[in-house]
Amino acid sequence: MRRLMAATGCVALLLTGAACNRGTGEPVVGLITKTDTNPFFVTMKHGAQSAAEQQGLDLLTFAGKVDGDNEAQVQAIENLISYGAKGFLITPNDSKAIVPSLDRAHKANMLVIALDTPVDPPDAADATFATDNYQAGKLIGEWAKAKFTKDGKTAKIAMLDLNPNQVSVDVKRDQGFLEGFGIPNGDPNRIGDENDPRISGHDVTDGNEEGGRTAMENLLQKDPSINLVYTINEPAAAGAYQALKAAGRDKDVTIVSIDGGCPGVDNVANGVIGATSMQFPIKMAELAVEAIAKYAKDGTKPQNTAGKDFYDTGVQLITDDPQAGVEAKDSTWGKQNCWG
Amino acid sequence: MSTTTTAADFDVHRHDSFGLRLQHALHGNPVLGPLAVLILAIIAFSIVNTRFFAAANLSLVLLQVTVIATLALGQTLIILTAGIDLSAGAIAVFSSVLMAQFCFKVGMPAVLALLLGLACGTAMGALNGFLVTRIKLPPFIVTLGTLTIFFSLNSVVSNSETIRGSDMPHLMTWTGDTIAIGSFQLSYGSILMLLLFGFFWYALGRTAWGKHVYATGDDAEAARLAGIRTSRVLFSVYTVAGLLYAIGGWILIGRLASASPNVGTEYNLDSITAVVLGGTSLFGGRGGVLGTLIGALIVGVFRNGLQLAGVEVVWQGFAIGLLVLIAVSLDQWIRKVKG
Numbered sequence: 001m002r003r004l005m006a007a008t009g010c011v012a013l014l015l016t017g018a019a020c021n022r023g024t025g026e027p028v029v030g031l032i033t034k035t036d037t038n039p040f041f042v043t044m045k046h047g048a049q050s051a052a053e054q055q056g057l058d059l060l061t062f063a064g065k066v067d068g069d070n071e072a073q074v075q076a077i078e079n080l081i082s083y084g085a086k087g088f089l090i091t092p093n094d095s096k097a098i099v100p101s102l103d104r105a106h107k108a109n110m111l112v113i114a115l116d117t118p119v120d121p122p123d124a125a126d127a128t129f130a131t132d133n134y135q136a137g138k139l140i141g142e143w144a145k146a147k148f149t150k151d152g153k154t155a156k157i158a159m160l161d162l163n164p165n166q167v168s169v170d171v172k173r174d175q176g177f178l179e180g181f182g183i184p185n186g187d188p189n190r191i192g193d194e195n196d197p198r199i200s201g202h203d204v205t206d207g208n209e210e211g212g213r214t215a216m217e218n219l220l221q222k223d224p225s226i227n228l229v230y231t232i233n234e235p236a237a238a239g240a241y242q243a244l245k246a247a248g249r250d251k252d253v254t255i256v257s258i259d260g261g262c263p264g265v266d267n268v269a270n271g272v273i274g275a276t277s278m279q280f281p282i283k284m285a286e287l288a289v290e291a292i293a294k295y296a297k298d299g300t301k302p303q304n305t306a307g308k309d310f311y312d313t314g315v316q317l318i319t320d321d322p323q324a325g326v327e328a329k330d331s332t333w334g335k336q337n338c339w340g
Numbered sequence: 341m342s343t344t345t346t347a348a349d350f351d352v353h354r355h356d357s358f359g360l361r362l363q364h365a366l367h368g369n370p371v372l373g374p375l376a377v378l379i380l381a382i383i384a385f386s387i388v389n390t391r392f393f394a395a396a397n398l399s400l401v402l403l404q405v406t407v408i409a410t411l412a413l414g415q416t417l418i419i420l421t422a423g424i425d426l427s428a429g430a431i432a433v434f435s436s437v438l439m440a441q442f443c444f445k446v447g448m449p450a451v452l453a454l455l456l457g458l459a460c461g462t463a464m465g466a467l468n469g470f471l472v473t474r475i476k477l478p479p480f481i482v483t484l485g486t487l488t489i490f491f492s493l494n495s496v497v498s499n500s501e502t503i504r505g506s507d508m509p510h511l512m513t514w515t516g517d518t519i520a521i522g523s524f525q526l527s528y529g530s531i532l533m534l535l536l537f538g539f540f541w542y543a544l545g546r547t548a549w550g551k552h553v554y555a556t557g558d559d560a561e562a563a564r565l566a567g568i569r570t571s572r573v574l575f576s577v578y579t580v581a582g583l584l585y586a587i588g589g590w591i592l593i594g595r596l597a598s599a600s601p602n603v604g605t606e607y608n609l610d611s612i613t614a615v616v617l618g619g620t621s622l623f624g625g626r627g628g629v630l631g632t633l634i635g636a637l638i639v640g641v642f643r644n645g646l647q648l649a650g651v652e653v654v655w656q657g658f659a660i661g662l663l664v665l666i667a668v669s670l671d672q673w674i675r676k677v678k679g
Contacts, residue, residue, distance in 0.1 A: 037500045037602065039500045066605075163653075164657075203653065204653050209502070209596045209598060210600075210604070211603075214404055217400050217404065218643070218644055219647075221392075221397050221644070221647075235502070235600070235602070238596075238598065242516075242595075263502060263504070
C-alpha cells in the first residue's frame with residue numbers, strides 16, 4: 001500500500017514537472033530475494049530494512065514470483081542500475097543465469113553481494129554472505145551419532161531431501177549430515193550415491209509439509225524399522241512427524257532438521273524435532289547491508305571468512321537433549337533467536 | 341484410416357477384430373481402460389515388492405490421493421463441459437488458509453470459520469463461472485488469471501505464516517482423524533471424499549442437471565437449441581467445483597495438521613492429470629467421476645509403488661507423464677469409433 005502511495009506521489013510530482021528521484025536523496029541499495037512468500041526471505045527483508053534505516057540507506061526490495069524465476073531478478077537489477085544504486089544483495093534463483101546481469105551491475109560500479117545462495121562462479125559476486133550448509137548438516141549428524149551411540153541403537157535412516165535437482169544447498173546439508181554421522185558419502189557432490197545399510201532410503205519433499213509427510217509415509221512402507229529421520233528443513237520435518245504419528249512411531253523415531261525458524265524451534269521444545277541447526281537470515285542481511293554502506297562511504301569491499309569461499313554468518317545447534325562433545329543451545333535460547 | 345464407406349463395412353460388427361471390440365467396449369464404458377491400468381499396476385507392484393499389497397499400504401495410497409481426488413472431482417465437472425480449471429489448487433489452498441485465519445486470527449467459532457471458508461471457496465468458483473458465462477472468456481484464460489490472483493491473495497492474507505493444528509479448534513483438523521478397520525486406516529477426509537464421489541456419480545448419471553452437463557460439454561450449441569440454459573449449467577458447474585475445492589482445502593488441513601500457504605502449487609495440474617488418466621475427455625461430454633477416482637488412484641499407486649520398488653524420483657514423474665500421453669492418445673482412438 002505504501003509503495004502504491006509512493007508511486008502515485010511520484011506520478012503526481014512528474015505531472016507538476018518536478019524530477020522524481022525517490023525524494024530522500026540517500027544512497028540506494030537493493031535487496032532481491034528468491035520469492036517474497038517464503039518466511040526465510042520475509043525475515044531477511046525485515047533484517048535488511050532495519051539495517052538500511054540505521055545506515056541511512058534507501059532500501060528497494062524485489063523478488064521473483066516463484067522459486068527459480070530468473071527473469072524477475074534480471075529486471076530488478078536493470079531497475080537498480082537505472083536508479084543509480086550503490087549495490088545490492090541477491091539470493092539468486094538461478095546461480096548461473098544471473099551472472100551476465102551481475103557483470104552489468106559491476107560495470108555500473110555497484111557492489112554485488114550474494115546472500116544465502118552462492119552464484120556460479122562465486123567470484124561473479126563481490127562476496128557471499130551465507131550459512132555454511134555443510135556445517136549445518138554436520139552438526140545434526142554429529143548430534144544424532146552421539147545420541148544413537150549413547151542409547152546403543154543401530155540407526156536406520158530416512159533421508160528427506162529437497163527435490164531431484166541436486167541443488168547445492170540440498171547436497172551440502174545431506175552430505176554434511178552423513179559425514180557428521182560417520183557414513184562415507186561417495187561423491188560429495190551427489191545425493192544418494194552411497195550404499196550404507198544404515199540408510200533405508202531417500203525421498204524428496206519440496207521442502208514443505210505435504211511433501212515431508214508423503215515422503216515419510218512411503219519410506220516407512222519401504223522400511224518400517226526406520227528410527228532416524230534427516231530432513232532438509234523444518235516444514236518437511238513437521239510433515240514427516242505427521243506420518244510418524246499416524247504410524248504410531250512418533251515416540252521411538254528421532255527427527256533432525258535445519259533452519260531455526262520459530263515454528264521449528266517450537267517443535268524442538270515440543271519434542272517433535274530432536275535437534276535442528278539454526279541459520280541467521282537477519283544477521284546475514286544486516287551484515288551485508290553494512291558492507292554495502294561501507295562500500296558506499298569509502299569503497300572498501302567485504303572479505304570472506306578465512307579458509308572459506310564465503311562470509312560465514314554462522315550456524316547454531318538447537319536441542320533440549322544435549323549430547324557430550326556437541327556444542328548446543330536449548331530451545332529457550334532458540335526462541336529468543338529464531339526467525340520467521 | 342483403413343475403413344472405407346463400402347457395403348462390406350456393415351459386416352464389421354459380426355467378425356470384428358479384438359481391437360475393434362476393445363474400441364467399442366471403451367467407447368461404451370470409459371472407466372474400463374483406467375480400471376485395467378490400475379489393476380495391472382497393482383498386480384505388477386505387488387510382484388515387485390511384497391510390502392505393496394498390504395492393507396496398511398493400500399490405505400496409505402488412498403490417504404495420499406484424498407486431497408487431489410477431491411479437487412479432481414470438481415475438475416471433472418468442469419472438463420465434462422469442455423472447460424478447464426487451472427485455479428483448482430489455488431482455491432483449495434487459499435480456502436484452507438482462510439479457514440485457519442478465521443479461527444486463529446479472527447477468533448471465530450470453528451463451525452462458523454469452516455462454513456465461511458467453504459463459502460469463500462464457492463465464491464471463488466462462482467467468480468470463475470461468472471467470467472466464463474457472462475464475460476464469455478475462455479475457461480483457460482479465466483482460470484489462468486484467477487489462479488494468479490488467488491495465490492497472490494493467499495500470500496497477502498497468510499503473511500506466509502503456517503498455522504498449526506494445535507492452535508485451531510479440533511473441527512479444523514477433524515478430517516485427518518482415522519478409523520481403523522484391521523490395519524486399514526481410513527481417514528474421515530477419505531470417507532468424505534468417497535461420499536462426494538458417490539453423490540456426484542448419482543447427480544451426473546441420474547438427474548436432469550447431470551444430463552445437461554454432459555449435453556453442454558458434448559455440443560453447447562445443440563444443447564442450447566434443445567432448450568438447455570447452458571450458461572446456467574456452466575455457472576453451476578464452476579460454483580460447485582469451487583465448493584469441492586474448498587472441501588479439499590479442509591481435508592488438506594487435516595492431512596498436514598496445519599494450514600500452510602506454501603503447499604499445493606502443483607495441485608492445479610495434478611487434478612487435471614487425475615481427470616485425464618480417468619478417461620474423461622478434455623474435449624468435453626465424455627467420461628465421469630468414477631474414472632477420475634481411478635485416475636487419482638493410478639497416480640497414487642504409481643508414486644507409492646515406484647518408491648517401494650526403489651525407482652529414483654525423477655523417473656516417477658517420467659512414468660506419470662507417459663501415462664497421461666497414453667491416456668490422451670487412447671481417448672483420441674476411442675473417439676474414432678464408428679456408430
